[in-house]
Amino acid sequence: NPAVQSIHENITVFAGNNVSIEFYVSSEPFITSTDITWSFNSALITAASSNKYNFTFDNRILNIQSVDASDAGEYDITVKDNVSATTRLMVLCNLIVHPLSELSLIEWESFTLNCTVKGSVDIISIQWYRSNGSALPDGHIIHTKVTYHIMLTSVLIVPNARVSDSGLYYCVARFTDGTNSSQSNESFVNITGGIRIIYFPQENNSISIIISSLLLFISSPSFRIQCKGSGDITWINPNGEPVTFNNTSTPHQSSNGILNFTQSPTNGELYTCLSDTGASDSVFVTIGNYSP
Numbered sequence: 377n378p379a380v381q382s383i384h385e386n387i388t389v390f391a392g393n394n395v396s397i398e399f400y401v402s403s404e405p406f407i408t409s410t411d412i413t414w415s416f417n418s419a420l421i422t423a424a425s426s427n428k429y430n431f432t433f434d435n436r437i438l439n440i441q442s443v444d445a446s447d448a449g450e451y452d453i454t455v456k457d458n459v460s461a462t463t464r465l466m467v468l469c470n471l472i473v474h475p476l477s478e479l480s481l482i483e484w485e486s487f488t489l490n491c492t493v494k495g496s497v498d499i500i501s502i503q504w505y506r507s508n509g510s511a512l513p514d515g516h517i518i519h520t521k522v523t524y525h526i527m528l529t530s531v532l533i534v535p536n537a538r539v540s541d542s543g544l545y546y547c548v549a550r551f552t553d554g555t556n557s558s559q560s561n562e563s564f565v566n567i568t569g570g571i572r573i574i575y576f577p578q579e580n581n582s583i584s585i586i587i588s589s590l591l592l593f594i595s596s597p598s599f600r601i602q603c604k605g606s607g608d609i610t611w612i613n614p615n616g617e618p619v620t621f622n623n624t625s626t627p628h629q630s631s632n633g634i635l636n637f638t639q640s641p642t643n644g645e646l647y648t649c650l651s652d653t654g655a656s657d658s659v660f661v662t663i664g665n666y667s668p
Contacts, residue, residue, distance in 0.1 A: 378403035378411075378455040382463045388499075389443055391469035397438045399453045399461055409435035411456045417449040445469045445526050448496040466496040473549050476563030483539050483570030483606060483655070491547035491560055492529045497522045499552050502530035507544035507562055513537065539606040539653070542567040569653030571605045593662060601635045601659060603649035609633035612648040619647070637661070 383398040401407055412435040414421050423429050428447075430439040440447055448467040454460040474492040481487055491502055502520065504512060517533040528549075534541060544564055550557035576599070603609050611619040611629045619629040626638040627647075635647060644662030 378407060378459055380453060380455050380459050380461045382453075382461045384463060386464045386466065388466045388468060388496075391444050391467050392442055395440050395443055395447075395465065397440070397451050397463050397465065398433075399436055399463070401436050401453070401455055403455065407434075407455060412436065413454045413457075414438060415452045415454070418452075443467050445495045448526050464498075466499055468499075468551065469495050473547060473558050473560040475561050476546065478564045478566075480566045480568070481537065483567055484536055484572045485567075485570070486533065486535045487537055487565060487567075488534075489532045489545055489547075489563055489565075490529055491532070491549070492527060493549040493558070494527055495549075497526065497528040500528050500549055501552050502528065502547055502549050504530070504532050504545065504547050507546065510543075513541040537565075537567050539567050539569055541565065569606045569651055569655040571603060571649055571651060571655045571657040573649060573657055573659050574602045574604060576600055576602070597639045599637050599640075601637075601647070601661070603633040603635070603651075603657070605633075605649075605651045605653070605655055607651040607653040607655075610650045611635050612650060614645045614647070 379400075379402050381400045383400060387395060387397065389395045401412065403411075409431075414431075414435075416425075421429065423431055428441040428443075430441070431437065432439060436453075438451065443465070445467050448465055451463045451465060452460050474490075476489055476491065479487050479489075489504075491504070493500060493502060504518065506512065512532070513534045515535055517535070519531045519533070521529050521531070523529065530547060532545070532547075542565055544562040546562045547560045548557055603611065611627075611633075613619050619627055619635060621630070622628055623636070627635050629635050633649070640663040641661055642663065644660060646658055646660050648656060648658040650656045
C-alpha cells in the first residue's frame with residue numbers, strides 16, 4: 377500500500393515570495409507522477425490551473441510563484457485515489473479592509489456595520505472601535521464569518537440604538553501576533569431622536585413594548601405607561617395640554633416620562649408623548665370592553 381506524509385503540515389510565507397509544498401510518498405510497486413493528484417481547498421489542480429504552479433520531483437512538490445492571499449488554504453495530495461495528506465498554507469499580506477458605509481436611522485432602530493479583510497483568515501483578527509474613544513454601545517453583538525477561505529468578515533450589530541450611540545466607528549484588522557495592522561475608513565452613524573412607549577402594571581417590573589400606538593386595552597385598574605427617548609419628555613392629554621404633575625390626579629406624569637394611571641379611562645383617551653428633539657408618538661388608552 378502507498379504511504380504519504382506532508383513534510384510541513386503548516387507553512388507561513390509573506391506575500392510576494394515563492395513557496396514549495398512537498399510531500400513524502402512511497403509505495404511498492406514504484407509510484408509514478410500519474411499516480412499523484414493535487415487539490416486546493418478540495419478543488420482539483422494541475423499545472424494548467426495557474427501560471428504560478430510548477431510541479432517537480434515526479435509530482436511530489438508543488439512550487440507556487442509570488443504567492444498572495446488567494447493562495448492561502450489547504451493543499452492535498454492523493455496517491456492512487458487511496459491515501460492522502462494535507463498542508464495548510466498561510467499567507468502574510470498587507471491587510472486590505474473594505475470601506476464601511478454611512479448610516480442614518482431613528483432611535484430604537486438597530487444598525488449593522490460590516491468589516492471585511494482579505495488574507496489568511498486563520499491568523500487575522502478584527503476589532504471594532506469608536507473614534508471618540510468611548511466603549512461600544514451596550515448590548516452590541518459581534519459575529520465573524522469566513523468566505524472562500526481568504527475573506528474574514530466581522531459584523532457589528534447594535535440593537536435598540538440610542539442617540540448617544542451616534543458617531544464615527546471603524547475596525548482594525550491585524551495578525552493575531554499583533555503585527556501588521558490595518559485600519560478601515562471611519563463610518564458615520566447618525567441617529568435622530570425617537571420615541572418608545574412601554575406599558576407595565578403598577579408595582580410590577582414586567583414591562584412590554586407597545587408595538588401599535590392606536591389602541592392599548594388595559595385590564596388592570598392601576599398601571600403606568602413610560603415614554604422613553606432622548607431629550608425632555610412631556611405627555612399631552614386629549615385636550616392638547618400637558619398632563620399635570622399633581623400626583624393626586626389621574627393620570628399624572630412624572631419627570632422620568634412616566635404617565636401614571638390609578639384607573640382606566642371609561643371612554644378611552646388619546647395621549648401623546650413629545651420630546652424636545654421633535655420626536656412624538658401617541659397611544660389610545662381604553663378599558664378592554666370599550667366600544668367606540
